Amino acid sequence: MISLVLVVEDHLSEEVAKALLRQSGQQYVVEHCLFYNKTEIQKKINDLNNASQGFPYFVLTDQDSIKDCPPSQIHRLIRGPVNANLIYRFAVMEIESWVMAHRDAFARFLSIPESKIPHDTDKIPHPKECLIGLARKSCSGKLRKDIVPRAATSKQGPNYNERLGDFVRRCWNAQQAARHSPSLNRTLQRLKQFH
Numbered sequence: 001m002i003s004l005v006l007v008v009e010d011h012l013s014e015e016v017a018k019a020l021l022r023q024s025g026q027q028y029v030v031e032h033c034l035f036y037n038k039t040e041i042q043k044k045i046n047d048l049n050n051a052s053q054g055f056p057y058f059v060l061t062d063q064d065s066i067k068d069c070p071p072s073q074i075h076r077l078i079r080g081p082v083n084a085n086l087i088y089r090f091a092v093m094e095i096e097s098w099v100m101a102h103r104d105a106f107a108r109f110l111s112i113p114e115s116k117i118p119h120d121t122d123k124i125p126h127p128k129e130c131l132i133g134l135a136r137k138s139c140s141g142k143l144r145k146d147i148v149p150r151a152a153t154s155k156q157g158p159n160y161n162e163r164l165g166d167f168v169r170r171c172w173n174a175q176q177a178a179r180h181s182p183s184l185n186r187t188l189q190r191l192k193q194f195h
Contacts, residue, residue: 002026002194004056004087006033007041007048013095015165016172017060023174024191031055038062045077045088052085056194063090063183066125070183087190092183096127099164100134101177101184109167111139121181131164132156 006021008014014033021028036044038061048057063070070090074082082088091098100106101121107114112134124130135147135157146159157163178185 001029002056003029003031004058005051006030007057007059008033008035009037009041009061009095010035011161012099012164012168013060013062013091015168016091016095016098017058019168019172020174020188020191021058024188026191026194028191038064042077046079049078049080049083049086052083054085056085056087058087058089058191060089060091060095060187062094063092064094066093087194089187089190090183091187092122092181093125094127096131096164097121097124098177098181098184099168099172100124100127100131101179101181102172103180105171105173105176106167109171110134110137110143112137119180122183128156 006014006017008017014035018030021030041048041059041061045059048059051057068090070092073090074088098121100117103114103117103119103121107117116134116137118124118130121127132148135144138144138147143163145157146163147157149156150158174184174188178188
């Protein structure tokens, strides 16, 4: 059994991270889950790296920008060697790309054709916008109300995280999704091999 601390940006990232841990084939136990935005994670990453000497940490954040190559970001942010107990991973470009990567299940969830979802979800420049655009085409009015923003000032619908988190818990398969997201596949392999 591997106990660890999970560090994520939001509740959807938490659901995806926990699903990855459950489906990795290892026996992970999340002792604590900490929420920070990406800027806070970057500021705290050296402290998290030091803390991981005594206890494993799984830190998951969005890449957000094509300029932010994850390996160079890690070397730029962490002063000194990266501790072996620190699993620091980036969803390219956002966690939504990993959610959509289980293409057939996500298409069924939205009641849209699978062909509408890109084959390599890491190449979607703005995954959250793409996901909301796909949700707009859903036959389910309730799902549209939950996911699609109601006002121009909102970035997401009122039950965005709840509906997508429920999809991840019930339907999302990391192995299937990893076939359509290289960054997800790398993260899954890292979790499988961690000891």
